[in-house]
Amino acid sequence: MLNFFKGRWSAFISGLAAAMLFIIIIYALDTPAGMSDAYLKISDYCRESLHMRKVSEFFPFDWQTAFLAGIGLGAILASLSGGTWRLRMIPEDVKGSGPVGAFGVTILQNVAGGFLVMTGLQFAGDSFLGQWAAAMQLSTGAWIFMFSFIVWGVVFSGISRAAASGGGDKPKKRGGKE
């Protein structure tokens, strides 16, 4: 039993757990499971705070932002129980040299990647979890999103690895684990 909380889950168990979690979310809250609204609210909150040049007193705390905070809490619990909590500022697969260095590459890659990820989700109309839950409910748009992500993900990943290895050379082996 303890191993269930400490060890990693197989794809089969993980899939069952995800399906049950989505069904429980829809049953308990009776609303789409995505949390794109939470990001919109946090973004508005940050913009307001920047505009007023002080931290706004009214943080938008509703079920969606609570869900987001819960994800952080659950991740901490899982990583502490599994012994995977580790402070890391640069991913192990990121290599950099010159004036920018690995830290600069990390910032550029992550900010640009995060920007594209969220732009894509806004085009599609919901967060990744929302699309995932909608695919279970047989929303055609969610399935189109998933297939588009899978096909283009493999294509862009290939391009990105080719670019990282110097334009068509054999890709470097990604080292270590997170």
Place this chain on the structure above:
Amino acid sequence: MMHPLSLEGTARLVAGLLLGTAFGFFLIQSEMGWRKTLLDQLAMKNGKFFKILFSSLAFGAVLFYFAKNYGIVTIQTRPTFFWGAAVGGMLFAAGIALCGQYPAAAVASLATGKTYSLWTFIGMLLALPSVHFLSKWISSTVHKWPAPAFYADRMEKMFAGFHNIYFWVAAFSALMFLFFEFVQGGGDDEAEEKKERE
């Protein structure tokens, strides 16, 4: 006939927090919250991410079918547009290839000490105002582009000829799971790690 709980007020807030905690726990235990899992999947080195995705869709479609028939849940999806989903999926994939994280994974990863996820989070928050700015343009273009003739919002409508589309989707997802299981494998990292330690 049962009904969804539809919690309100404080109960809804607490449920959001508890369900989020369960989801965060799931993301780490399943390794779906790690950047490496997603990047290795897209590089076709390890099939774990897609295996979890498709096994959850297989289980989820069947569970949802029975839950819906017993009135426990109702269909809860946001409206989607064919080209919005297709273009959105492409942009999402481009972003994933760069940073290896989607929103929930960025939060989970940040909470487990991977501080570089903060940059992903900032990138995501920066995207929202610009998309707000572009939303009128998106609504009048991408969302208005005509979908192919065969397209319908719901699969029940699109595949009306099939007897029970939920089971067909579950069977297709199970096949995809088996495909990634046999073609790519994945999930043996723990065994490899043990070997390395020995």
